[in-house]
Amino acid sequence: MSSTLTVDLGDRSYPIVIGRGLLDGNFDLNAFVRGSDCLVVSNETVAPLYYEKLCANLAGCGVNGINLPDGESFKTIATMRSILDRLVELRANRDIAVIALGGGVVGDIAGFAAACYMRGVDFIQVPTTLLAQVDSSVGGKTGVNHAQGKNLIGAFHQPRVVLIDTNTLDTLPDRELAAGLAEVIKYGAICDAEFFAWLEANMTNLLARDPDALEQAIRRSCELKAEVVAEDEREAGRRAILNFGHTFGHAIEHCHGYGEWLHGEAVAAGMIMAARLSGLPADDVDRLAALVAAAGLPTEPPAIAADAWLDAMGMDKKVQAKQLRFVLLDAIGESRVSSEYDGSRLNEILRG
Numbered sequence: 001m002s003s004t005l006t007v008d009l010g011d012r013s014y015p016i017v018i019g020r021g022l023l024d025g026n027f028d029l030n031a032f033v034r035g036s037d038c039l040v041v042s043n044e045t046v047a048p049l050y051y052e053k054l055c056a057n058l059a060g061c062g063v064n065g066i067n068l069p070d071g072e073s074f075k076t077i078a079t080m081r082s083i084l085d086r087l088v089e090l091r092a093n094r095d096i097a098v099i100a101l102g103g104g105v106v107g108d109i110a111g112f113a114a115a116c117y118m119r120g121v122d123f124i125q126v127p128t129t130l131l132a133q134v135d136s137s138v139g140g141k142t143g144v145n146h147a148q149g150k151n152l153i154g155a156f157h158q159p160r161v162v163l164i165d166t167n168t169l170d171t172l173p174d175r176e177l178a179a180g181l182a183e184v185i186k187y188g189a190i191c192d193a194e195f196f197a198w199l200e201a202n203m204t205n206l207l208a209r210d211p212d213a214l215e216q217a218i219r220r221s222c223e224l225k226a227e228v229v230a231e232d233e234r235e236a237g238r239r240a241i242l243n244f245g246h247t248f249g250h251a252i253e254h255c256h257g258y259g260e261w262l263h264g265e266a267v268a269a270g271m272i273m274a275a276r277l278s279g280l281p282a283d284d285v286d287r288l289a290a291l292v293a294a295a296g297l298p299t300e301p302p303a304i305a306a307d308a309w310l311d312a313m314g315m316d317k318k319v320q321a322k323q324l325r326f327v328l329l330d331a332i333g334e335s336r337v338s339s340e341y342d343g344s345r346l347n348e349i350l351r352g
C-alpha cells in the first residue's frame with residue numbers, strides 16, 4: 001500500500017510516494033529515468049543496506065554508483081566535486097538521472113551536483129532518514145556547507161520524484177529517529193495545531209516505531225511542506241516559516257562543529273529559544289518543551305558565549321536590530337517571519 005502527494009509547481013510538479021516496502025519492487029522507478037543511465041549517490045553506511053534493493057528497481061537502465069564518506073562534516077564543495085568528477089568520468093549526458101539514496105546530507109550534496117552538472121540534470125530523491133523523508137527531500141533546496149556557515153552554497157533544484165520507503169527507518173539509529181522528529185514537531189508548531197496535538201498523543205507510538213503512526217506523521221509533514229513550497233518555491237516570503245528554530249539551530253551546529261549536535265537536535269533546542277523570543281504564553285512554551293523532551297531531544301542549547309551566538313547568527317552587535325529575522329510563533333500552529341523582536345529578551349535567551 002502506498003499513497004501519493006503532489007508538490008504543485010506547474011511544469012516542475014512532482015509526486016511524493018510514501019509506503020512500506022516500496023524498494024521491494026512495489027514501485028516502478030524506471031519510469032522516472034528519462035535516459036539510459038543513472039548515478040546513484042549514497043554513502044558508506046546506507047549503500048550496504050539499500051543499494052542492491054534500489055538497483056533491482058532500476059533494471060531498465062545502466063546503474064552507476066558512488067559512495068560518499070558519511071557525516072555532516074563531509075557536506076562540502078570537495079565532496080560535491082567528487083560526484084561531478086564521477087559524472088565526467090562516466091561521460092554522462094544531459095539525460096542522466098542522479099539518484100540520492102540516504103539522509104539529508106547525501107540528498108543535499110547529490111541534488112547540488114545534479115543542479116550543476118551540465119547546468120542541471122534530472123534528480124531523484126530516495127530518502128532513508130526520518131528527517132530526509134519529512135523535510136530535506138521535498139522542496140528542492142540543495143547545497144553544501146562552507147567553513148563560515150551552514151548551507152551557504154547551493155541551488156534550488158526540484159527532484160522528479162521523491163520515493164519514501166518507510167521500511168528503511170527500521171535500520172535508523174534511535175538518535176537519528178529523534179532528530180527527524182524535531183522537524184515533524186516543527187510543522188505542528190508553525191502551521192497545524194491539530195497535528196501538534198496529535199503528536200502529543202502519539203509520541204510514544206512514534207518512538208516505538210509504530211508503522212502506522214510513522215506513516216501518518218510522514219504523510220502530514222510532507223503535505224504541509226508541499227503546501228508551503230507550492231506557495232513560495234524560492235522563499236520570497238512564507239516558505240521562511242519552515243526555518244523555525246533554525247537561526248538558533250544553525251548557530252549551535254556552527255559553534256559546536258558540524259556533526260557534534262545533529263541538525264534535528266540543534267533545531268529542537270532552537271525552536272524552544274525561538275518560542276521564548278516570540279513572547280508566547282508560558283503554557284505554550286512549556287507544551288513545546290514537553291513535546292521536544294518527550295521525543296528525547298534537547299530542550300536547552302549547549303553553552304555558547306553571547307558574542308559567538310551573535311556572530312554565528314550572522315550579525316554583529318551593531319547591526320543586530322536591522323538584519324536578523326526570526327520565525328516567531330503567535331500561538332501553537334501559527335507563525336510569522338519578523339525582524340521585530342524584543343532585543344533584551346534575545347540577550348537574556350542567549351545568556352541562558
Ligand SMILES: NC(=O)c1ccc[n+]([C@@H]2O[C@H](COP(=O)([O-])OP(=O)(O)OC[C@H]3O[C@@H](n4cnc5c(N)ncnc54)[C@H](O)[C@@H]3O)[C@@H](O)[C@H]2O)c1
Pocket residue numbers: 043045046049070071072075102103104105106108128129130131132135136137138139140141142151168169170171172173176179263264
Ligand atoms: N534541503 C533541505 O530542505 C533540508 C532540510 C532540512 C535539513 N537539511 C539538511 O539535512 C541534513 C541532515 O539530514 P539527516 O538528519 O538525514 O542526516 P544524515 O544524512 O547525516 O543521516 C544521518 C545518519 O544516518 C545514516 N543513515 C541514513 N539512513 C539510514 C538508514 N536507513 N539506516 C541506518 N542509517 C542511516 C547516515 O549515514 C548518517 O550517518 C543536514 O545537512 C541539514 O542541513 C536539508
